[in-house]
Amino acid sequence: MRDEQGGPVLSVRDLRVAFRTPRGLARVVNGLSYDVEPGRTLAIVGESGSGKSVGALALLGLLPGDVARISGSAVFDGYELIGRDEEEMRAVRGAGVGMVFQDPATSLNPVLTVGRQLVEALRAHASMPKDVARARAEELLAEVGIPDPRSRLEAYPHQLSGGMRQRVMIAIALAGQPRVLIADEATTALDVTVQAQILDLLMRLQKEHSTGVIWITHDLGVVAGIADHVLVMYAGRCVEEGSVDALFERPVHPYTRGLLGATPVVDDPRPARERDLLVTMPGLPPDPVELPEGCAFYPRCPVRADVRCRTEEPPLASVAGDPGHRAATFYTPEGV
Amino acid sequence: MAGEPPLVRASGLHVHFPMRSQMPFRRSVTEVVRAVDGVDLHVRRGETLGLVGESGCGKSTLGQALVRLIDPSAGTVEFDGVDTATLSASALRSLRRRMAVIFQDPFASLDPRRTVGDTIGEPLAIHGLHRGRRRRRARIGELMEVVGLDPDHRGRYPHEFSGGQRQRVGIARALAGEPEFVVCDEPIASLDVSVQAQVMNLLVRLQRDFGLTYLFVSHDLAAVRQVADRVAVMYLGRIVEIGAAPSVVDDPQHPYTEALVSAVPAPSPRKERARDRIVLGGDIPSPAAPPSGCRFRTRCPKVFDPCPHYDPVLQPVGGDDALGGDDAVGGDTGDADAAQGHQAACHLHGVRG
Amino acid sequence: MRDEALDALPVEGKHRSRWVETLLLLGRNPMALVSGAVLFALVVVAVFGAAVAPYGYNEQFAGGQLEAPSGQHWFGTDEFGRDVFSRVLFGAEVSLRVGLVAVGISLVAGVLMGLLAGYFGRWLDDVLMRFSDMLFAFPAMLMAIAILAILGPGENNAMIAIGIVYTPIFARVTRASVLSVREEIYIRASRASGAGNTRVLARHVLPNVSAPIIVQTTVSLAFAILSEAALSFVGLGTQPPDPSWGRMLSEGRGFIEQAWWMALFPGLAIFVTVLAFNVLGDALRDVLDPRQRSALSGKGGGA
Ligand SMILES: Nc1ncnc2c1ncn2[C@@H]1O[C@H](COP(=O)(O)OP(=O)(O)OP(=O)(O)O)[C@@H](O)[C@H]1O
Ligand SMILES: Nc1ncnc2c1ncn2[C@@H]1O[C@H](COP(=O)(O)OP(=O)(O)OP(=O)(O)O)[C@@H](O)[C@H]1O
Ligand code: SF4
Ligand SMILES: [Mg+2]
Ligand SMILES: [Mg+2]
Numbered sequence: 001m002r003d004e005q006g007g008p009v010l011s012v013r014d015l016r017v018a019f020r021t022p023r024g025l026a027r028v029v030n031g032l033s034y035d036v037e038p039g040r041t042l043a044i045v046g047e048s049g050s051g052k053s054v055g056a057l058a059l060l061g062l063l064p065g066d067v068a069r070i071s072g073s074a075v076f077d078g079y080e081l082i083g084r085d086e087e088e089m090r091a092v093r094g095a096g097v098g099m100v101f102q103d104p105a106t107s108l109n110p111v112l113t114v115g116r117q118l119v120e121a122l123r124a125h126a127s128m129p130k131d132v133a134r135a136r137a138e139e140l141l142a143e144v145g146i147p148d149p150r151s152r153l154e155a156y157p158h159q160l161s162g163g164m165r166q167r168v169m170i171a172i173a174l175a176g177q178p179r180v181l182i183a184d185e186a187t188t189a190l191d192v193t194v195q196a197q198i199l200d201l202l203m204r205l206q207k208e209h210s211t212g213v214i215w216i217t218h219d220l221g222v223v224a225g226i227a228d229h230v231l232v233m234y235a236g237r238c239v240e241e242g243s244v245d246a247l248f249e250r251p252v253h254p255y256t257r258g259l260l261g262a263t264p265v266v267d268d269p270r271p272a273r274e275r276d277l278l279v280t281m282p283g284l285p286p287d288p289v290e291l292p293e294g295c296a297f298y299p300r301c302p303v304r305a306d307v308r309c310r311t312e313e314p315p316l317a318s319v320a321g322d323p324g325h326r327a328a329t330f331y332t333p334e335g336v
Numbered sequence: 337m338a339g340e341p342p343l344v345r346a347s348g349l350h351v352h353f354p355m356r357s358q359m360p361f362r363r364s365v366t367e368v369v370r371a372v373d374g375v376d377l378h379v380r381r382g383e384t385l386g387l388v389g390e391s392g393c394g395k396s397t398l399g400q401a402l403v404r405l406i407d408p409s410a411g412t413v414e415f416d417g418v419d420t421a422t423l424s425a426s427a428l429r430s431l432r433r434r435m436a437v438i439f440q441d442p443f444a445s446l447d448p449r450r451t452v453g454d455t456i457g458e459p460l461a462i463h464g465l466h467r468g469r470r471r472r473r474a475r476i477g478e479l480m481e482v483v484g485l486d487p488d489h490r491g492r493y494p495h496e497f498s499g500g501q502r503q504r505v506g507i508a509r510a511l512a513g514e515p516e517f518v519v520c521d522e523p524i525a526s527l528d529v530s531v532q533a534q535v536m537n538l539l540v541r542l543q544r545d546f547g548l549t550y551l552f553v554s555h556d557l558a559a560v561r562q563v564a565d566r567v568a569v570m571y572l573g574r575i576v577e578i579g580a581a582p583s584v585v586d587d588p589q590h591p592y593t594e595a596l597v598s599a600v601p602a603p604s605p606r607k608e609r610a611r612d613r614i615v616l617g618g619d620i621p622s623p624a625a626p627p628s629g630c631r632f633r634t635r636c637p638k639v640f641d642p643c644p645h646y647d648p649v650l651q652p653v654g655g656d657d658a659l660g661g662d663d664a665v666g667g668d669t670g671d672a673d674a675a676q677g678h679q680a681a682c683h684l685h686g687v688r689g
Numbered sequence: 690m691r692d693e694a695l696d697a698l699p700v701e702g703k704h705r706s707r708w709v710e711t712l713l714l715l716g717r718n719p720m721a722l723v724s725g726a727v728l729f730a731l732v733v734v735a736v737f738g739a740a741v742a743p744y745g746y747n748e749q750f751a752g753g754q755l756e757a758p759s760g761q762h763w764f765g766t767d768e769f770g771r772d773v774f775s776r777v778l779f780g781a782e783v784s785l786r787v788g789l790v791a792v793g794i795s796l797v798a799g800v801l802m803g804l805l806a807g808y809f810g811r812w813l814d815d816v817l818m819r820f821s822d823m824l825f826a827f828p829a830m831l832m833a834i835a836i837l838a839i840l841g842p843g844e845n846n847a848m849i850a851i852g853i854v855y856t857p858i859f860a861r862v863t864r865a866s867v868l869s870v871r872e873e874i875y876i877r878a879s880r881a882s883g884a885g886n887t888r889v890l891a892r893h894v895l896p897n898v899s900a901p902i903i904v905q906t907t908v909s910l911a912f913a914i915l916s917e918a919a920l921s922f923v924g925l926g927t928q929p930p931d932p933s934w935g936r937m938l939s940e941g942r943g944f945i946e947q948a949w950w951m952a953l954f955p956g957l958a959i960f961v962t963v964l965a966f967n968v969l970g971d972a973l974r975d976v977l978d979p980r981q982r983s984a985l986s987g988k989g990g991g992a
Contacts, residue, residue: 047528048499147618161619162391191390191555196599196615218529221558221601225608244605262533266558266585266600280533284498405881432883444874449896449979458892459882493979509882 008035009212010059010097010180015072015082017051017058017236019288026288029055030236031072036180036212043215043223043244045259046233047285052216055233056182058082060097061089077179095125098178100169102185107169108157114141114168115153118175125176140171145201163194167201174205181206184216199226220263224248229324232256235286235296238316242325252319252327254305255281255297295329305331341417342378343517343549344402348411349375351394351401355624367624371397373573375411376650379517384543384550386564386581388557388596390620394573395553396440399519402551403435404428415517433463436510440522440553442502446494452505453490456480459512479508483538500531507538511546519551524559536563557600561585566677569593572631573623575650579678589653589680591638630683642687650679651686714976721972724965731962735782742775747930755948765950767940773950776932777958783933784959787848787917787926788910794852796906799859804890804898806860807867818864821857829854830919837925847926851916855909862905866898873897900974907970911963918959934959 017029029051036042044052057063059074059081074081076096081089093099101107109117118137122128128136134153141149144167157165166186173181183202187195203226206213217223223230224244231241232255240253251257258281283300286292292299294310301309308314308330319325351372354365371394379385379402387395400406402413404420413420415431423431436459439445446455457476460466466475477487483504494502503523510518520539524532540563542548554560560567561581568578569590577590588594595614602608616635621627627634629644636643715721734741750756750770758765764773806817824832836850870876871894879893918935920926927933934955941952975981 047530163619192557192599192601193390193595193616194619195601196613200613200615219601220529220603221608224603224605225601248603248605259529260603262530263603264533264536264556264558264562265602265604266561266597280537281530282534284500284531400877403881405877429883429885432881437878437881439874439878441874445878447875447879447893447897450892458879458884462883462888495980506878509878513882 007037009038009077010036010214011073011075012059013073013075015055015058015074016070017054017063018069020067020069021289024289027291028236028288029058030291032233032236032238034231034238034241036214037228038179038212039206039210040228041206041213041215041226043217043227043230044233045217045220045223045230047218047259049285049288050233051236051288052233053184055236056099056184056214056216059182060093060099061086062093090124094121094173094176094178096176096178097180097182098173098176100166100173100181100183100186102188108165110157112156113153114155114157114160118153118168118172121172121175137171137175140175141168143174143205144168144171145197146171161194162190163197166190166194166198170198170202170205174209177209178211180212180214182214182216185218186215187222188217188219195222202226220248220259232259235291236288237296237328239297239329240325240327241316242319242322242327246319246322246325250319250322250325252325252331252333253297253329254301254303254331256327257333258300258302303331305329340381343381343416344551345378345414346398346402346411347376347414349377349398349401349408349413350410351397351406352409369622369624370573370626371623372401372408373623373626375573375575377402377568377575377578379549379551381516381549382547383565384552384563386560386567387551387553387570388555388560388567389570391555392620392623393570394623395555395570396521398570399521399551399553400437403432403437403517403519405437430463433459433465433513434515435517436513436515436519438503438506438510438518438520438523440525442499442506442526443494445506446502448494451491451493452480452485452497455494455505456490456508456512459509463513465513475512479512482511482542483508484534498531500527500534503527503531503535504538507535507542511542514546515548517549517551519553521553522555523552525554525556532559539563557585557596569596572621572626574631574681576632576682577678577680578650579653583678589678589685590632590682591636591684592632593680595637630681632682638684640683642683646683646687648681648683648687650681653678653680653685711976715972718972718976720968724968724972727961727965728969731781731785731965734778735785738778738781742772742778744772744775746776746779746932747771748775755944755951757948758950764954765948767937767948767951768944773937773954776937777934777954780932780934780937780955781958783844783927783931784914784917784935784962787844787851787933788914788962790848791851791913791917792855792906792909794849795855795859795909796902798852799856799861800863800902802856802860803863803865804867804894807864808871808886808890808894814864817860821860824853825857825861829916833916833920834923834925837920842925842928844927844931847917847920850920851913854916855913858909859902859905862901863898866901867894870894870897899977903970903974903977907963907966910966911959914959914963 013033015029015032019026019028032055034042046052054063058070061084063070070082072082076092081092115134115137118140119130119133122133122136137153138149141152146152146164146167160168187198190198199222205211215227227244229241230244230247231238232253233239234255240247240251240256247256248260251260262280281300281302286296286299294312295314298304298309314328314330316326316328319327349372353369353371355367355369356365375398387399389395397406401408404413415435420428420431453476456479457472460472460475466472476490480487480490485501485504485508494505497505523539524535527535536559543550552560552564564581566579567581567584568575569584569592570576571592577584577588577593584593585597588597595616598612598614602611614637618635621634629646630636630648633639633643748771750766753766753770754768756762756766762772762774764777767773802817802821806814833850833854836853837846840846840849876889876893879889914935917926917933918939921933921936922939927936937955938952938959941955944951
């Protein structure tokens with residue numbers, strides 16, 4: 001998967017994040033490594049609480065410094081991001097790495113017009129006169145497909161629909177022309193028809209600007225549609241990663257297989273009355289304060305392949321005969 | 337199954353919300369949100385009717401109007417042959433034992449200040465079921481076991497549970513009065529994939545065990561396809577297509593349903609690459625001012641001459657003559673019957689309205 | 690056999706111990722403990738003050754006017770030569786009673802108004818809230834004086850007047866919370882189970898609006914004690930020579946330069962009482978909220 005244009009734009013190695021909590025140390029991200037290539041999309045999937053958002057916020061220095069302990073390395077364009085102070089990070093945010101958050105309703109300031117927020121974002125990255133910034137803001141709104149952008153500049157967030165607000169968020173994230181865009185559940189709150197619009201838009205913009213995208217989601221359907229490379233997270237670790245085809249066609253880890261089995265498909269040819277029950281994994285992900293010894297998935301694992309599962313953490317190892325596909329499990333499914 | 341009268345029937349149902357200005361003593365109506373705007377629908381005993389549509393199209397309002405949690409502005413709702421509008425307040429309250437709602441948000445639908453045991457036991461207390469402290473306690477424990485909760489946790493408060501567990505509490509509460517009809521209002525929307533599957537399996541199992549009738553409201557077409565016998569598609573307060581689930585989802589006849597089906601992402605990269613997504617332009621119009629003629633015309637890729645002028649009604653799809661009435665007695669399978677009862681409100685199937 | 694297993698569990702044990710648990714949790718908060726002790730002492734003083742006081746409240750020491758605190762008169766004497774310490778002890782009863790009764794009146798009336806207005810809305814809301822706006826529009830003191838002008842002066846009437854004056858605040862606080870709680874889905878869920886208005890109001894709405902009401906109660910107690918003082922000062926409340934802290938404070942103001950002790954000690958008594966009520970109210974609010982409660986008792990929440 002090494003890129004033809006000369007290597008990744010963002011390289012994360014052994015990222016770890018722990019929070020001090022009253023109940024003890026919550027180990028939320030436990031050794032995450034990945035590369036983001038220009039023009040390509042890395043999808044990070046996992047259930048709620050698996051550490052997807054925290055892992056992304058750590059890169060941008062957006063975690064509360066007093067309770068979060070971050071270690072590891074994240075090199076963006078030759079520049080180490082971990083351990084920078086607030087001022088240094090502010091230069092990186094937006095201009096280097098942009099972010100779109102899940103909830104379009106709460107991530108815009110309700111008392112400022114859309115235009116004002118866009119202009120502020122633009123002027124934060126490059127000094128430009130107000131009227132130039134305003135013209136550029138109008139261009140950006142047009143670029144993300146908002147009709148009649150000039151008059152929309154005067155609108156307040158509540159006057160826009162959810163889909164439009166998410167477009168504005170994307171416009172703001174793109175204001176600094178970032179080389180990496182992190183989209184954290186950017187379409188989760190939207191209807192499928194609106195989601196389709198936003199996905200279309202993002203894929204077009206990505207192609208035009210050759211942006212590297214980290215797409216964080218729990219929706220495997222979206223991942224199948226837009227990702228090049230997929231990383232599955234469980235309890236703060238990568239349990240499986242590989243090209244999108246490898247992951248969906250030849251999943252190895254019992255957790256990935258469980259997730260796929262639990263996802264209903266719309267074009268299931270069987271008649272509804274047969275109602276094949278979906279495959280489920282019983283139970284819930286572990287508490288980050290009390291991570292189990294051995295494999296974190298062990299308590300929910302349907303196969304429990306090996307005596308080592310309970311005592312040893314399975315290493316992330318290459319899957320035989322499948323370059324770039326790696327899984328952290330002692331289990332080898334039949335036929336692989 | 338056919339031939340028996342439906343358990344729930346809505347005719348000409350309208351639910352309008354007048355928005356009033358906040359001036360005291362002069363609460364004049366500024367606009368009217370037509371959340372449900374002329375719906376005819378029936379749910380047969382023992383079946384699952386799926387109800388899909390975009391956010392704000394009126395799914396929850398329709399579901400709650402069917403169990404009379406919201407009063408219709410016009411039209412009637414019959415439950416087991418009885419027009420619910422003719423019932424006194426107390427008769428309606430006792431009817432509530434026979435119908436139940438599972439709410440969308442497991443975080444908001446449980447009273448934070450009451451233990452889950454109290455919450456599950458509330459219908460019992462209201463309807464005077466399983467009287468006596470010990471009997472009631474045993475019944476609550478039983479209900480918790482049915483939905484896969486530990487009865488020893490009855491004294492806990494909602495915040496001490498995960499989302500999936502809270503949704504189970506909501507399901508246990510819904511089952512407490514041994515209802516016949518359950519409106520499941522997006523019961524899985526806020527849950528994780530693996531937990532979604534757990535809850536969906538639970539709902540299917542309960543239906544089998546207790547012979548429940550479901551209205552399964554969701555914006556997730558794949559989930560609806562999984563559990564529903566029939567599917568109704570809603571757009572801006574109207575049913576625009578209805579029919580057997582495989583028929584509607586695999587062979588959609590309304591342009592809106594087509595777009596909806598095409599927009600559902602499939603968890604398979606191969607299918608995703610092969611697939612042609614229909615991307616609709618524009619936003620849903622405001623339900624306070626629906627477009628003239630066909631409500632979908634502002635976003636419809638197939639809009640043509642009559643669309644702005646005539647409001648399409650639900651009509652059978654497929655061959656015009658092959659279809660008798662929708663109540664013909666007969667088996668439930670076979671191709672002819674799969675198409676039978678499949679209706680769409682679109683002028684492409686003949687301009688009527 | 691099923692029943693046997695259930696019998697082994699304490700029947701409704703959780704319910705019975707809820708109050709005990711509340712008290713135990715309160716006891717874990719040192720501030721709440723201290724303020725509870727202070728309030729308990731106050732009640733004791735209010736009940737037995739007459740027995741402990743070294744002198745009568747109207748006992749005048751000829752020639753001993755405006756004496757500074759000493760071994761004989763711990764808090765000094767006032768302009769009539771009365772022992773301030775004894776008067777503070779006697780005053781506890783009056784002030785506490787006026788505060789509690791007046792706030793009790795406004796609590797019951799205001800919460801009822803707020804519940805009905807907020808829950809039923811529409812014309813009832815318009816009528817009740819416009820009425821409360823009307824009460825609210827007058828300066829509190831003016832209103833109380835007007836009411837006393839009708840009812841006639843005296844301690845009991847003062848309590849009623851203060852109660853009426855503070856009713857709108859409770860009505861507003863309650864109504865505002867009811868308006869948001871009313872729309873909660875769990876209320877709808879309860880109605881879906883067949884619950885009527887009474888049940889919904891008593892079991893779901895009231896418990897969920899209690900936090901701001903508790904806070905308002907402790908704040909109002911302070912203001913009620915001070916209002917009584919002001920009314921007494923203009924001669925409409927407690928009648929001389931009966932002591933109340935408010936009266937003593939306002940009388941003492943006139944002598945602040947010659948005899949600071951006259952104002953300081955009743956003032957201190959009011960301050961300590963009000964502070965104790967506030968601290969206890971805050972602690973109570975936390976303990977009554979199940980979410981705070983498990984944080985306090987160290988139980989982990991669900992994932
Ligand atoms: N400031 C914090 N202090 C303590 N724990 C935290 C903090 N922020 C996040 N966590 C914990 O970190 C874990 C991972 O959270 P994160 O938001 O990364 O999950 P996620 O994978 O993004 O889930 P979701 O899909 O729900 O967004 C959670 O258990 C959360 O409670
Ligand atoms: N009590 C109410 N007062 C005024 N308007 C309302 C009320 N309830 C619903 N509406 C409006 O009615 C329309 C339909 O709402 P409804 O909740 O039924 O939609 P929905 O299809 O369930 O959407 P979602 O998928 O977001 O739950 C929306 O425009 C909504 O704003
Ligand atoms: S009636 Fe016209 S606008 Fe409406 S769905 Fe059919 S083709 Fe489209
Ligand atoms: Mg997240
Ligand atoms: Mg809804």
